[in-house]
Amino acid sequence: MVKKPAREHADANMTTRVLVQDIMNSPVISASPKDTLKDIAKKMKDEKIGSIIVMDGEGKPAGVVTDWDIVTRGVAKGDAGSLRAADVMQELHTVEGDESITEAAKLLRKHSIKRLGVVHKNRLVGIVSASDIISVTPELVGVVSEKAAIIRGELGIGRSAGKVSGYCDQCGEWSDLLQYDDAQFVCEVCRGDTNSESTEAE
Numbered sequence: 001m002v003k004k005p006a007r008e009h010a011d012a013n014m015t016t017r018v019l020v021q022d023i024m025n026s027p028v029i030s031a032s033p034k035d036t037l038k039d040i041a042k043k044m045k046d047e048k049i050g051s052i053i054v055m056d057g058e059g060k061p062a063g064v065v066t067d068w069d070i071v072t073r074g075v076a077k078g079d080a081g082s083l084r085a086a087d088v089m090q091e092l093h094t095v096e097g098d099e100s101i102t103e104a105a106k107l108l109r110k111h112s113i114k115r116l117g118v119v120h121k122n123r124l125v126g127i128v129s130a131s132d133i134i135s136v137t138p139e140l141v142g143v144v145s146e147k148a149a150i151i152r153g154e155l156g157i158g159r160s161a162g163k164v165s166g167y168c169d170q171c172g173e174w175s176d177l178l179q180y181d182d183a184q185f186v187c188e189v190c191r192g193d194t195n196s197e198s199t200e201a202e
Contacts, residue, residue, distance in 0.1 A: 020104050021097035023136055024118045024126030030055045033062060033086035037074045040065055040085055051115050051127065054089045061117060061124050063089030092117045097125060101133050106172070108133075 030053045031040050040052050044067060056062040065085050073088040094117040095104045104116055108130050118126040168175055168187035175187035 018101045018136055019097065020095055020099050020101055020116075020118055020128050021120070021126070023101060023132045024097065024128045025049075025132070026118075026126035028053050028117075028124055028126060030061075031065070031085050033084065033089070035085045037065075037070050037083050037085070037088065041067075041070055050129075052085070053092065053117065053124065053127070054085045061092050061094075062086075064092040064115065064117070065089045066115070094119045094124070095128070096120070101128075101136065104128055105130075105133050 029043065029047050029049055031043060033054055033056065035054075043052060044050065051064055051066040053061050054063045054065060063085075065088055069088045069090060074083050090113075093107060093111050093113060095107055097118050097120045107116055108114065114130045116128050117124050118128055168178065168190055169184040170186055170190040173187060173189070175189075177188045178185040179191065180186075181191075
């Protein structure tokens with residue numbers, strides 16, 4: 001039995017074939033740093049979106065305001081009427097439009113955020129969210145759920161921690177033999193596990 005290279009794994013191919021630009025939301029809905037939270041909330045409601053990109057005077061993205069920012073930094077503190085976009089906006093992390101959705105998912109996880117700006121030739125062209133990615137990769141939900149169960153110590157009888165499939169947190173390659181170690185999921189190669197292939201061959 002010949003084991004396929006990580007890059008040729010069926011699930012890995014499925015996710016790398018879909019590009020960020022294929023699923024991004026465009027055009028970008030924006031606001032001024034001086035816009036009030038009330039104005040931004042109204043625009044979100046009218047456009048049926050959960051975030052607004054804040055543009056500076058030169059038309060470049062200065063940050064992002066989400067519905068969560070409005071609730072936690074404005075309404076919850078009783079300052080929604082006086083605060084402006086510049087007061088609550090967060091840094092906008094970006095991804096190139098021709099990157100795979102797998103890369104976008106890694107960035108979302110790395111920065112613990114739910115949205116990324118999509119850029120093309122140094123220009124913001126769209127927004128991609130975690131829900132956009134999940135909507136086209138429903139089978140990844142099972143992988144995420146299994147990893148979460150391991151972290152919480154809820155993995156019962158069945159597949160062991162050493163049999164979890166997913167992307168290695170160190171090298172980024174797909175592996176069917178991830179192990180959770182020191183708050184990371186690490187593949188057999190990065191673990192230096194030379195017995196993995198011989199085990200598979202048997």
